[in-house]
Each structure stands twice: as structure tokens, then as C-alpha cells.
Amino acid sequence: MKTQFIPIDYSYFDFEGKNYALIYGRDPNNKKVCLIDSCPVYLWAILKDKTSKEKIEEIKKKIEKIEIDAKSRKTKVEKVEIENKNFLNREVKALKIYATNYKDLHDVADKIDFPEIEKRRGYDLGFTTHYILERRLEPLNWYEIEGEMLNNSDEFGGIDQIMNADFVIKMKSFKNLKENEFEPKVLAYDIETDDLKIGKGEILMISLVSKEFKKVITWKKIDTKKDYVEFVKDEKEMLEKFCKYVKEISPDVLVGYFSDGFDMPYIKERAEKFKIKLNLGIDNSQPKSSGGASSSSRIEGITHVDLLKFISTTYSQYMQSETLSLNEVAKEFLKDTKKEFKIQHSSKLKEHNWEEYYEYNLHDSELTLNLFEKFWPDMLEFSRIIKEPLFEISRNGLSKQMESYILHNLSRFNEIPEKRPMNNEISERIQRGGVKGAFVYEPKPGIYENIAMFDFTSMHTSIIISYNISKETLEEKGKNQFQSPEIEIDGKNKIFYFSRKPGFVPTILKEIFEKRKRFKEEYKKDPNIFTKARSNAFKLLSASAHGYIGFSGARYYSWEASSSILAYVRQFNIETIKKIEKLGHKVIYGDTDSVAFLINKDSKEDIKNLLKRLNEKLPGVMELELEGFFKRGIWVTTREGKSGAKKKYAMIKEDGEVKIRGFETVRRDWCKLAREVQDKIIRLILNEGNEKKALEYFKEVVEKLKKREIKKEDLIIRTQLTKPISEYKSISPHVVAAKKIKENEEPMAHGSLIEYYIAETNTKSKLIRDKVKLIDEKGEYNIEYYLKNQILPAVENIFNIFKIDLDYLIEGKKQMKLGDFK
DNA sequence: ATATACACGGATCCCCTATTTCC
DNA sequence: GGAAATAGGGGATCCGTGTA
Numbered sequence: 001m002k003t004q005f006i007p008i009d010y011s012y013f014d015f016e017g018k019n020y021a022l023i024y025g026r027d028p029n030n031k032k033v034c035l036i037d038s039c040p041v042y043l044w045a046i047l048k049d050k051t052s053k054e055k056i057e058e059i060k061k062k063i064e065k066i067e068i069d070a071k072s073r074k075t076k077v078e079k080v081e082i083e084n085k086n087f088l089n090r091e092v093k094a095l096k097i098y099a100t101n102y103k104d105l106h107d108v109a110d111k112i113d114f115p116e117i118e119k120r121r122g123y124d125l126g127f128t129t130h131y132i133l134e135r136r137l138e139p140l141n142w143y144e145i146e147g148e149m150l151n152n153s154d155e156f157g158g159i160d161q162i163m164n165a166d167f168v169i170k171m172k173s174f175k176n177l178k179e180n181e182f183e184p185k186v187l188a189y190d191i192e193t194d195d196l197k198i199g200k201g202e203i204l205m206i207s208l209v210s211k212e213f214k215k216v217i218t219w220k221k222i223d224t225k226k227d228y229v230e231f232v233k234d235e236k237e238m239l240e241k242f243c244k245y246v247k248e249i250s251p252d253v254l255v256g257y258f259s260d261g262f263d264m265p266y267i268k269e270r271a272e273k274f275k276i277k278l279n280l281g282i283d284n285s286q287p288k289s290s291g292g293a294s295s296s297s298r299i300e301g302i303t304h305v306d307l308l309k310f311i312s313t314t315y316s317q318y319m320q321s322e323t324l325s326l327n328e329v330a331k332e333f334l335k336d337t338k339k340e341f342k343i344q345h346s347s348k349l350k351e352h353n354w355e356e357y358y359e360y361n362l363h364d365s366e367l368t369l370n371l372f373e374k375f376w377p378d379m380l381e382f383s384r385i386i387k388e389p390l391f392e393i394s395r396n397g398l399s400k401q402m403e404s405y406i407l408h409n410l411s412r413f414n415e416i417p418e419k420r421p422m423n424n425e426i427s428e429r430i431q432r433g434g435v436k437g438a439f440v441y442e443p444k445p446g447i448y449e450n451i452a453m454f455d456f457t458s459m460h461t462s463i464i465i466s467y468n469i470s471k472e473t474l475e476e477k478g479k480n481q482f483q484s485p486e487i488e489i490d491g492k493n494k495i496f497y498f499s500r501k502p503g504f505v506p507t508i509l510k511e512i513f514e515k516r517k518r519f520k521e522e523y524k525k526d527p528n529i530f531t532k533a534r535s536n537a538f539k540l541l542s543a544s545a546h547g548y549i550g551f552s553g554a555r556y557y558s559w560e561a562s563s564s565i566l567a568y569v570r571q572f573n574i575e576t577i578k579k580i581e582k583l584g585h586k587v588i589y590g591d592t593d594s595v596a597f598l599i600n601k602d603s604k605e606d607i608k609n610l611l612k613r614l615n616e617k618l619p620g621v622m623e624l625e626l627e628g629f630f631k632r633g634i635w636v637t638t639r640e641g642k643s644g645a646k647k648k649y650a651m652i653k654e655d656g657e658v659k660i661r662g663f664e665t666v667r668r669d670w671c672k673l674a675r676e677v678q679d680k681i682i683r684l685i686l687n688e689g690n691e692k693k694a695l696e697y698f699k700e701v702v703e704k705l706k707k708r709e710i711k712k713e714d715l716i717i718r719t720q721l722t723k724p725i726s727e728y729k730s731i732s733p734h735v736v737a738a739k740k741i742k743e744n745e746e747p748m749a750h751g752s753l754i755e756y757y758i759a760e761t762n763t764k765s766k767l768i769r770d771k772v773k774l775i776d777e778k779g780e781y782n783i784e785y786y787l788k789n790q791i792l793p794a795v796e797n798i799f800n801i802f803k804i805d806l807d808y809l810i811e812g813k814k815q816m817k818l819g820d821f822k
Numbered sequence: 823a824t825a826t827a828c829a830c831g832g833a834t835c836c837c838c839t840a841t842t843t844c845c
Numbered sequence: 846g847g848a849a850a851t852a853g854g855g856g857a858t859c860c861g862t863g864t865a
Contacts, residue, residue, distance in 0.1 A: 294824085313824085397824045426823075437827030438865070459865090460826090547825025554825085562826075592828085592865045639831060647829050647864045662830075662863055669832090669861060719861065730834050730859045766853095768833065789832080 001169070004028050005035065005145045006182050007137055008252050009303045010128040010389045015156045017073040019102050021131045024165070024252075024282065024301045030185070031166035032250055034282065034301070035145065036156065039134040041102045043109055043123040044416045045095040046087055051116045056082060056093070059114050063097055068107045075104035087119070087416045088472040089503050094416060102127045121416050125407065132387055133408060139389045140380055142179040147171040164247065164282050165301070184376070186210060187251035188369035189242075191263045192361050194346050196747045198262070199269025202235055204346055205358065206242050206267075209365035213249060216362050217241050220346065222354045229358050236274040239267065246280055246302070253303045253390070254280075255372045257326045257364070260306035260395075262749075264297040265289065296395055303390045307372055310379060310394040314401075314540065322668040322718075323753055330367045333374050339363045343747065377533035385537050398544040399551045405541060406508055406556065413504040418471075418555040429552040435563040436487070438592035439570040441577060443635040443644040447685070447801055448588055450599040451651060452607050453627035454580075454614075456572065458513060459593035460546035463568045464561075465510045466620025470549070471558035473503035484564035485571045496560045505556055509545050513621060516542045569593070576624065579614060589635060589649060594627065596651075604629060628653060632686050636797035645797070652686040664794045671757075673714040674790040677701050681795050691802040698795060705786055715781050715790075718753045733758070736769040744774075758785040 004027055011022040023035040045063070047056060060080045067076040078098040085094045095117075099108050105123035112120055125133070132138060147169040150160035160168035187210045195201025205218035214228045217238050221231050232238045246254065256263045264287055271278040271286075278286045282301025289295045297304050312324050321328040331337050341360040349357065383393045386401055387408040396404070407417055421429065456462065464470065467482040475481060475497050482500065486493040516538035523531040548554050550562035569592060576595050577587050585597040599607060607629070614624050633651035635644055648662035664670045665679040677698065684694040704710050719734035725742065728735045737756035741748045748754075758771045759779035765771075768789070773779045796806045 292823095399825045402825080423823090434827070440828065440865090455865095544825055549825090550827085551825045553823060566827080594865080638829095645830070661865095664831095667830095667862060722861075728859085732833055732860070734861090793831085 001149050002144060002146050003033070003167070003169070004142060004177060004179070005033055005174075006142050007035070007139050008184065008389070009301065009391060010131065010139070011300060012127050012131070013156075013159070014073070014101065014103075015159075017075065017100050019127055020156065021127070021135075023137065026182075026184075026252065027167070032164075032282075032301075033167045033169060034160075034163050034165040035147070035169050035171050036150075036159070037131075037135065037137070037171040039131050040098055041100070041105065041130070042096050042098045043105045044085070044121045045097055045109075045112050045117045046085075046119040046121065046416065047093045047095065048116050048118045049092075051093070055116055056095075059116055060095060062114070063095065063112060066108060066111050068104050068111070070104070070107065073101060073104075075100040075108065077108065084414075085416050086414045087121070088418065089415075089499065089501065090472075092118075092416075102130060121419055124420050125417065128389065128392075129404070129407065133411065137174060138387045139383045140182060141384060142177040142182070143174045144177055145169065145171055145174045147173075159283075162283050163301075164250065164284070182380070184252040185249070186253045186255060186369060186372055186376075187213070187246065187249050188255045188365040188372065189246075189259070189263065190256060190361060190364040190368060191266060192343075192357065193266060196262075196749055198265050199273065202346075203238065203266060203270055205361050206238060207361045207365040208242070208245055208249075209362065209369050210249060210251065211369075213245075214362065214366075215245065216358045217245075218358065220354060222351050224355055224358065226355065226358055228362060235270065236276060239271050239274065239276055239278070242267070243278060243280055250282075251302060253305055253372070254299065255305045255307055255368055257368045257371070258306065258308045259304070260296045260309060261294065264304065265295070268297070298391065303394075305372070305379075305390065305394045307368060307375065307394075310375060313395070313397045314378075314382075315375075326364060326367055326371075330371060334367065334370050336367060336370070377529040378536060381530070381533040381537045385534075385541075398540065399548050399554055402541060402544050402548040403555055405512075406505060409508050410504065413507070415504055420555055421553060421557065426552050429557060429559070432559060435550060435559060435566055436570075437566055439573050439590075440592070440646045441573075441587065441590035441595075442646060443589040443649065445635050445637045445644045445797075445801060447632065447634050447689070448598060449632050449689070451588060451596050451630040451633050452599050453594060453596040453630065453651075454576070454611060454624050455594040455627045457623045457625050458516070458542050459569060459572070459622075460565055461509055461513055461542050462620065462622045463565050463572075464545060464549075465506050465513055466622050467564075467568065468498050468500065468503055468506045469561050469564050469568075470498075470503040470505040471556045471561055472505065473499040473501070474558060474560050475499050485567040487563050487567050496564045498561075498564070505549075509542070510621070512538055512541050512545070572622070576614065580610075583610060588633070591647060596630075596633070599629070628659075630659075632689060634682070634685060634798065634801060637800060639793065639797070641797075641800070650682045650686060652683075656687075658683060658686060668753075669717065669719045670794065671715045671717050671786070671790050673701075673705075673710055673786070674794040676714070677791050678794040678798070681798055685798065691799060691804060695799065695804065698791075698799075701791065702787065705791065706783060708780070708783070710781075710786075712757060712775075712781055715757050715786055716755050716775060717757065718755050721748075721752060721754050731769060733769045733772045736772045737774060740772070740774050740777075758782045758789075 005025050007023045007025045009024040012019050013022060021037045025033055027033050063080050064077055081096040083094055083096050085092055099105055109120040109123050150168045150170055153160055187208060189208050191206050192204045193201045204220055205216050207216045216229045217232060219232050219234045219238050232241055280287055280299045285300045287297045287299045289297050308324060316324060321332045327337055339360045341356050379390060379394055383390050386404045388404045410417055477497050480500055481497040484496040486495055519535040519538055523535040546565055549558055573590055577590055580595060580597050581587055587595060587597045589596040611624060611626055630651040631654050635649050638645040650660045652658050660666055663678060665675045681694040685691055721738045725735060725738055734754045737754045755775055756772050759773040760782050761771045763770045771782055792806060799806055
């Protein structure tokens with residue numbers, strides 16, 4: 001039979017000792033299809049140079065006899081081929097060793113310990129990655145499949161009979177189709193419980209939402225007119241209903257928000273408690289957790305996506321939201337917020353509260369569904385570009401994404417994949433220590449007018465490409481090589497040398513770099529969610545290239561490469577600063593890849609010409625870009641007041657657009673008042689060019705604070721608890737607040753933002769932590785603290801630019817009477 | 823285990839010395 | 846008068862959060 005097919009999720013099973021890939025997807029009629037396929041399984045043994053033909057034949061014969069009898073199955077070497085391959089850009093002879101079962105490749109590798117074998121590789125990719133590499137049946141692309149339909153067949157032990165798929169097909173062949181469109185069937189879910197500790201409390205209700213389906217299942221009965229609420233007898237029945245609905249709807253994607261860390265493990269634990277089989281899988285299997293600390297839950301045949309994971313690993317650095325709570329993320333991307341509802345223990349809830357609770361529960365699933373749809377184009381593009389399934393794409397960090405992209409492109413270079421570093425190698429890498437980073441120019445504090453800012457486009461990546469820097473291109477000193485700038489190691493200067501023969505990593509990055517440019521243009525011409533997503537995906541890959549090379553867990557980690565890249569980064573930045581100064585412009589600031597300088601009397605055209613001239617001298621794909629012209633900008637001293645503060649500045653464009661970096665205004669661990677006051681003062685000064693209005697405004701605020709006219713909400717301080725309370729060596733205010741929350745037995749998730757304020761207390765203690773109160777705790781806010789430790793520090797450096805000293809304000813309580821401000 | 827380094831700055835920790843308190 | 850307690854200064858360290 002023939003059909004069209006789009007692969008969504010990949011898995012595999014063993015039958016008679018061999019591996020078979022299971023690929024779940026859809027046909028054009030939206031029928032759920034499960035494909036069964038197989039692929040050759042092998043690893044590589046790289047031979048030492050100059051191994052004689054006879055010797056190779058001899059080893060080959062020995063390897064062909066390897067058999068492994070373990071784990072209730074027999075694996076043997078099926079055949080061995082000799083091939084000319086590349087490994088780390090070097091031509092090698094390698095043995096391709098085919099074996100019965102992928103999981104035994106490691107054991108096979110252990111038996112190939114002949115002295116003529118230099119390295120063994122290619123057995124640690126994971127079966128799914130290996131399969132996709134081998135067969136090129138890539139996720140989320142359309143194919144025409146030819147195969148045999150299994151219907152009540154005995155093949156593979158009757159696998160088609162236990163699969164709840166519309167079709168189970170044993171694949172014979174396939175070909176690519178151009179067809180692009182695909183919309184997955186998505187079901188979102190969310191649970192409400194009485195205790196945040198996994199499995200400890202009861203699950204009160206579960207909501208399920210898809211495009212056509214809306215339901216809240218609960219055993220807490222009250223009179224309600226809400227038709228989406230379905231009552232069941234008890235928690236046990238609710239869990240069974242949940243399974244039943246998921247199976248009936250049979251979605252491609254089951255999506256939750258923090259569901260890897262909360263909803264799914266909770267449901268699992270409760271099901272275990274009630275001895276219910278949570279048979280969500282297409283083969284009636286239960287969800288499987290893996291990954292320890294930040295585990296993930298996999299459901300056979302349905303892609304379980306924890307949207308929080310995708311957003312936090314891939315997008316959080318480009319987002320405005322200060323937390324990744326569903327509420328805030330929904331606000332940013334959907335302009336929608338959670339329903340107002342204060343979660344209480346169910347025993348405290350009144351009858352009418354329950355209605356709101358149902359609504360709240362349903363709404364969370366709706367938000368999750370809508371957010372998924374918002375991010376779907378991005379996940380789809382990522383999956384297609386990186387060629388890994390949605391399940392992996394939605395969970396992997398940037399380094400893993402980068403690595404997968406490289407692995408899926410190696411065959412073009414005839415390259416054997418490098419192995420993952422072992423734990424001891426990772427420790428060695430970490431022990432060797434990090435590399436010296438970029439250069440930051442120390443600004444001279446002050447207010448400046450007419451500023452231009454240049455920055456390098458994708459600086460690290462363009463350096464890697466232009467100088468061919470990578471693990472595989474690193475060489476001993478020779479002729480005609482790229483040389484890194486001098487790098488200081490243990491007091492001595494060292495230079496690293498890189499081949500001119502293009503390495504595969506720089507080549508792959510060059511492609512990414514060019515595609516990034518092309519798709520950015522495409523998006524500009526045709527702005528839609530898909531062109532944006534594609535442009536975004538390449539932007540992210542491009543941006544994480546250097547981080548990958550310097551990451552101790554990377555296959556293609558290289559300390560030397562990373563050091564060299566950064567040495568170039570420093571060199572280019574410093575040289576650019578020098579060149580601009582030589583042309584008569586005063587440089588104000590620069591950080592890593594940027595330079596800000598005074599335009600003087602020059603016109604914008606002059607500056608653009610200057611940029612053009614600088615660009616003519618740059619090598620390879622390196623490019624300097626105009627970040628913008630600014631009417632005015634301010635730089636301040638550090639708190640100590642002796643030097644100019646780096647990574648802290650504010651500038652304004654002609655059109656009034658303000659760019660604020662590093663100031664307390666953009667930091668979430670300062671109270672709202674301090675942030676707003678600072679923001680306003682910065683804007684007033686940037687607009688006016690002097691401090692007059694700002695100072696008046698500031699005095700007003702101080703007056704208000706002293707008269708307690710500021711709302712307590714504006715004084716709440718929010719700090720993240722980043723680890724368990726007991727692990728803190730230093731007991732800071734937010735730790736004290738967290739302890740209080742715990743004592744009150746209020747819900748507090750790991751990593752949550754702790755909110756508190758500093759109150760007036762009788763305590764003699766000078767420690768701030770002894771004045772901490774939770775929001776709901778009665779008390780007056782501590783005026784002295786908010787003056788001395790919040791609003792003054794936020795603005796005094798700014799006023800110092802104008803030689804205005806606010807010091808007399810912080811001398812002490814006595815002097816801070818109302819009359820001090822005139 | 824889950825991309826890198828640089829940087830600021832609050833708050834506590836910790837050591838030391840001076841001062842105060844207590845007997 | 847002398848020992849113990851306390852205060853306060855100041856650098857080191859921890860911690861959170863930014864920029865690039």
C-alpha cells in the first residue's frame with residue numbers, strides 16, 4: 001500500500017534481538033499512523049595510520065567473530081567493512097562494524113581493544129538519532145510511504161494488535177514530498193491539587209482543552225451551571241476518566257505547563273497510590289520518566305510537551321517577562337492573563353469558590369493551548385532544521401540543539417561523529433578552568449550628547465567562520481595557518497594555530513550564518529509566523545555556537561578554540577576603539593562587540609562612511625553594523641564612586657526611544673518604587689539634558705515616602721529562591737522570607753519568586769533579614785530602609801553626574817526629618 | 823549535567839580591634 | 846582591674862541578576 005505520512009514522534013522496540021524503529025505520525029486524512037522500520041546498526045573503529053592491509057584483514061576476521069551473550073539476547077557482529085572516512089578533518093581508514101542490536105554497541109566496542117585501533121566511535125548517539133541519520137526519514141516533513149499494512153498480523157509478535165493507531169505499516173520505501181503544511185492535534189491539560197509536593201495531596205480536578213474539546217473533571221461536587229464540568233465519584237475515577245479522554249481524543253501532542261515537573265509526575269504518583277494503570281500510551285503503556293533531577297515524561301505514541309521547558313531553554317533570554325510563570329508569559333505572548341483566583345486549601349473553600357476554581361483550572365489549560373499554538377511554528381522549524389523529534393526539541397538546551405544540528409550534517413563531510421565526553425573528561429575540562437572573556441571599556445561617568453554606536457554582527461560566530469576556528473582545525477604550528485592573537489597562559493603568551501582547510505564545524509556555522517541572513521531578509525519581505533520562526537531558529541543556533549564550543553559537556557568542546565575566539569573578540573573590539581579614536585572621535589563605551597563614541601560635528605553620512613571604511617578592512621564574514629544614533633546618554637560611577645560602572649548606561653534616540661541597560665530599573669530584585677523612580681529620573685534627564693526636573697520629582701517621592709503615602713505594593717521586594725533553603729550558607733532576607741512561607745505551610749514551588757517587604761521592628765538587630773515581613777503580615781514599612789537602601793542608591797550615582805550630592809540624606813534617621821528637603 | 827565570561831551591588835559572614843559592661 | 850560581652854569597621858564571600 002501507499003500513503004502520505006508525516007513523522008511526529010520516534011521510538012523503537014526489540015524483536016528477536018533486533019531493533020525496529022517506531023514512527024508515529026499522521027496521514028493526510030488525519031489518521032494516526034504507526035510505521036515500523038529498521039536500519040543497519042553499526043559503530044566505527046578507526047585504524048591507526050600505517051596499519052598494513054594484512055593486519056587490517058586479520059583484525060577484521062577477529063572482529064567478525066565477536067559475539068555478546070547478555071541481557072537475555074544475543075548480539076553478534078554481523079559484518080565488517082573497511083571504509084575511507086574522515087575523523088576530525090583527517091583522512092582515516094575505519095572499520096564499519098555492523099551488529100545486531102544498537103544497545104549492545106557499547107559492549108561490542110569494549111571488545112575491540114586491539115592495539116591497531118585508535119578510536120571507537122558512533123555508538124553513543126541514541127537509536128532515534130542513529131535511525132534518522134541512517135534512513136533520513138526526518139521529523140515533520142511529508143513523505144510518500146510504501147509498505148505493508150499490518151492488520152491482525154502475527155508479525156513482530158502481533159504488535160499491530162496492541163497499538164491504538166488507525167494504521168500500522170511495515171515500511172518498505174519512501175520518498176520526500178514538497179508538501180509543507182501540518183497542524184497537529186493538540187490537547188492541553190492542567191491539574192489542581194491540595195499540596196504542591198508531588199503526590200502528597202489530592203488532585204482536585206483536571207482540565208483538558210483542545211480546539212473541539214473542553215472539560216474539567218472533578219470529584220468535588222457543587223451545583224454548577226458550567227457545562228464543561230464533569231463530576232465523577234472520586235479521585236480514582238477522575239484519573240481513569242482522564243486516561244479515557246486522552247485515549248479517545250488521541251492527540252499528537254499532549255501539552256502542559258511545567259507538566260514534566262508537576263502535573264504528570266503528580267498524576268503518576270496518585271495513580272500508583274490507587275493502583276490504577278495509567279495506560280496513556282498508544283500501546284497502553286504508562287508514561288515513562290527519565291532524566292533524574294529535571295525529569296521528563298514520555299508517553300508512547302503521543303508527544304508530551306512541557307511548554308515551560310521549551311520556553312525557558314530556548315526563548316527566555318529574549319523575553320520581557322521577569323518570571324516564566326504561565327500568567328506572565330501568557331500576558332507577554334497572548335495579552336491574556338490567568339483568572340483571578342487565590343489558591344487555598346480545598347478545606348477552606350466556600351461553595352461559590354469552587355465555581356471560580358473550575359473556571360481557573362480550565363483557563364490554565366486554555367492558556368497553555370494558546371501558548372502552544374503561538375510557539376508551534378518555532379518548534380516546527382526547530383524540529384525540521386535540527387532534524388530531531390518534537391519531544392527532544394522541546395526539552396533540549398541550546399548546546400544539545402547545536403550538537404544535534406552538527407551530528408545531522410556530518411555525513412556530508414564523510415565524518416565519523418566524535419563521542420560524548422565521559423564524566424572524568426568533563427571534570428578534567430572543568431578543572432582546567434574557563435577561558436578569559438571579552439573586553440569591557442571603562443566609561444568615564446557623565447552625560448554625553450550625540451553618540452553613535454557600532455556593533456559586530458554575530459561576532460563570535462563570524463570569527464569562528466573567518467578564521468576557521470574549531471576543535472578539528474586546531475594544529476601544531478606549521479605553514480600557512482590562521483594564528484590566534486596571543487593568549488596568556490600561566491604568565492606566558494601562547495598562540496594557537498588553525499588549519500586553512502575548512503573544518504566541518506566552521507563550514508556548518510557558515511551555512512547557519514548565511515541562512516540566518518537570508519531568512520531574516522525573507523522575513524522582512526514576507527513577515528509571517530513561519531518566516532519569523534525560521535529566522536529565529538537560525539539566529540538562536542548562530543548565537544549559541546561559541547557557547548557550545550566552550551561547554552564542557554560538548555562533543556566538539558575545545559579550550560584552545562574557545563580561548564582563540566575570545567582573544568579575537570578582544571582584539572577586534574580594542575582595535576576598533578583605537579581606529580575610531582584615531583579618526584578624532586571620543587570613545588565613551590564598549591562591551592564585547594560594541595563601541596559607542598561621540599559624533600562631534602560630523603554628519604550621519606560621515607559616520608556611515610566611517611563605518612564603511614572600517615568594514616572594508618574586516619576579514620571574512622565579519623561585519624560592523626550601525627546600532628544607532630543617540631541624542632544623549634548617561635554613564636555613572638560604581639557604588640564605590642571611584643570608577644565608571646560597566647554594563648550600566650542609558651541612551652535616548654532622536655525619536656525618544658530609550659535604551660536602558662543594567663540599571664536597577666531593569667532588575668527584578670529591586671522594589672517597584674525604586675525601579676520606577678530611577679526609570680523616571682533617567683528619562684527626565686535624557687529628555688531635558690539636565691537634572692532640574694528630576695531632582696524636583698525625586699524630592700516629591702521622598703516626601704511621599706516619609707509621609708507613608710507610598711503603597712506597600714510598590715515596596716515589595718522579589719527575589720528568586722534558587723535552591724533548597726537548607727543549602728544556603730548565607731541567610732539573606734529572601735531566605736528568611738522563604739522560611740516564613742514554609743512555616744505558614746503556604747505553597748512555594750522550587751525556584752519561585754519570594755516576595756517580602758522590610759518593616760519597622762523593635763529588634764535591636766541591624767540585620768535586614770530581621771526586619772523581613774511577608775506581604776500579608778501586618779506591619780508598617782521601614783521608611784529608613786526604603787530611603788537608604790532602595791531609592792537613594794538607585795538615583796544617587798545619577799545625580800552625582802551633576803555634582804549633586806544626596807549623601808546628607810543617608811547620614812541617619814535624625815537628619816532625615818521632613819525639613820531636610822527644601 | 824544540560825551554552826560562555828564579565829560585571830554590579832546588596833547582604834551576610836568573619837575576623838579584628840576598640841569600647842562597654844560586669845563582677 | 847581584669848575578663849567577658851558587644852559594637853563596629855572592613856574585606857571576603859555568597860547570592861541574584863544583569864550585559865554581551
